[in-house]
Amino acid sequence: MSTSLSGPEPATQAPGREPVRSGLPRKSRTARNHAPITATGLVVKVVLLGLVAGIAIWAAFPLIEAELWVGLAILAVTTAGLCYLYLTRRHIPAKYLVPGTLFLIAFQVFPVLYTASTAFTNFGDGHRGSKDDAIVAIQSSSVKQVPGSTEYSLSIATKGDPTAGPLVFLLTDPRTREVSAGDAAGVRRLDAGQITVSPTGKVTAADGYTILNFGQASARSPEITDLVVPTSGGAIRSNGLSRAYEGKAIRAYDAGCDCVKDSETGKTWTADEATGSFVAADGERLAQGWQVNVGLRNFNRVLTDPNISGPFFGTLVWNFAFAIGSTGLTFLLGMAIALALHSPRMKGTNLYRVLLILPYAMPSFAMLLVWRDMFNTDFGLVNNLFGLGVDWFGETWSARAAVLLVQLWLGYPYMFLVATGALQAIPRELTEATSVDGASPWQTFRAVTLPLLLVALSPLLIASFAYNFNNFNAIYLTTEGGPFPADNPTVGATDLLITYTYRLAFGAQGAQFGFAAAISIFIFAIVATVSAISFRRTRKQEEVYS
């Protein structure tokens, strides 16, 4: 399913650009009928649609090769649809909407729906694939070296980057000196012409592969130890960095009892379809399970499990405080400075403005890391400047204050810019009229300027709230959610729901994608509700203004 979506994408760029050129040549102004077809427009249209077709054909070949017929069908339908849409004179709105919408569907709607659907499963570490995958994994990980099993000379290689690319075992059979490449998918024989083998039997070069040197290989030795290459009779595993053996699986799946048996101890683990794992009589579970539907169990767990729901509501409160705090503080400071600079008698405002908005132009990811280091206890700038020894990120409230201060610094230039613009848009007559009527500056501000500013800026404030509610970088790049209470390493004092969820989904304690997806649906519901309510209120206000 996922593959098929990629097909149309390169194609859509072309129709997106199509009308640009068709519009450029100024064509016969004499045409008086309603929708004249300009010759240049037509040519450009045909050329670009040809390009779309070309890209579609380019994209089709790999699909045919991989026999992904559904993907091919989607590609064909999309291309045909695009050609129809831009050749017909009807459906004018669609001509403008379709290019962006195609990208939206492929890269946002589809992944989001997919994620949402995993909220009803136990997808995560140990529950990634199908039951068959789990059985293969159980069998091959139980492989043990038995007397008489084949020993291979091993070279570690990769097709990508030596530090991160997926590992491949290059195995030389000591008797036949034949070389095969093995990875988690299985073994493949390599042509003798593609490889160079040293007298000791080790592969020293192979076409298409990068051989890892000893240093690179030992840096990745945990991965090498974990790599199991399945074979027909068992599996191949590494034994150190230069030898590998083919061993026999001591655990095997028995379809008759739908269970896994250990041939050494005789213990059996029976399949449990409700949790997607093999469970022994004494309750022991095998680490490798499979993905099953769990219904609403993930949602129940958020609401009822005291280990989850306690921290969840605490985090939710802080999350609101953080979002409102960062939005409110940046707005207040930005507006205050904008008001201060908003005076016809003020000189040098342009210079001030350029300097003030510099934080906005600095790369925020980098500045977050810089702020993190400025709050460093031992050699951070903040402690150095003020002669303090505060462990800023070590205490709950100082960490929260620090995070908000960082947000204030990053965000207020934007609010300043926006407020300046809104102030300039307020008609002078209004403020003049109030002062003629005898209002003080404060009264003018309260009764005229502030309401008009709020009407103009409330959509941006809501957007800023929604953004800060899920401001992952602000926390992850500074405190990483800490400080953590001693008894609970999963939720820290500055954790937002989103960083908490990220830790659940990708954290060191094992991925729980299904559960993380359930929480992200909660987050979505909260943000959507808050935004919907506030948008309703501003809509009413806005009618006054426009």
Added chain:
Amino acid sequence: MTSLTGTPVATGGAPAANRNAKGRRKSRWFRQVGWRHLVAVLAVAFSLFPILFVLSAALNPRGTLSSTDLVPTGGVSLENFANLFDRTAFAHWFVNSLLIAGLAAFLSIFLSAMAAYAFSRMRFSGRRVGLLSLLLIQMFPQFLAIVAIFLIFTTMTDLWPTIGFNTPWGLMLLYLGGALGVNTWLMKGFYDTLPRELDESATMDGATHAQVFFRIMLPLVAPILAVTALLSFIGTINEFLIANVFLTNTESKTLAVGMFGLVAGERNNNFGMFAAGTLLTAVPTVLVFQLLQRYIVSGLTAGAVKG
């Protein structure tokens, strides 16, 4: 009069007799402007001191965090900049970031401008639903979809390596998925403020809808295009999470991913190089900012007024 308390202006607000009014107003005028300058200077100081720290760290010849102060005390050198280019693939990261952010910003505002034109000027079924769902989709924490995105692109890398992992093109396609969204709303608000008579008269003169769009609407919405382009550019340059999953080859990384790697392991020792990189990263943004500056203030608020 009493309600003046709370504003600094109020300090001069004693009841004024008529004959003194002129002199008092003058002194008040000075105090008013002086106060404004004071606020501005303080704000500039707040804005600049972390940037000053970065500058000082970048020029610090020892290049460590612990030896960096607000002003460079241990001499000044450009060694960190040289190291950045010698020891890391910074030049690659820089080019990648510019390419991805620039092209993605350009294409996404174009897609967004087209969609906003349709939403603002045309009436069709599904218009309201379309607008609302654009808002709604944005509120899903999208990066949690990263597992799904990872699976999609694993397959794409197998089928079409040129638009798969570790290529700028794949990442750009992904960013274009977010082209329609808040920006479309901003632009639609701006289009709505343009009088309809403009395009109606053009249509009467025989212009096609494409001509109306490209020759009349687009030039008029230039300010909002500039703003959304800038926002999109800044957003893309700063995007870290998805890029971090997407780009693992040293040479295909973007600035955010590459520089995070620089301080992830050796926080103290690489700080000088990291600061130098930060300054260089800011250069394109500042340039774009200066280039578009005259549009920015009017564009931001014009969009804001209508949301």
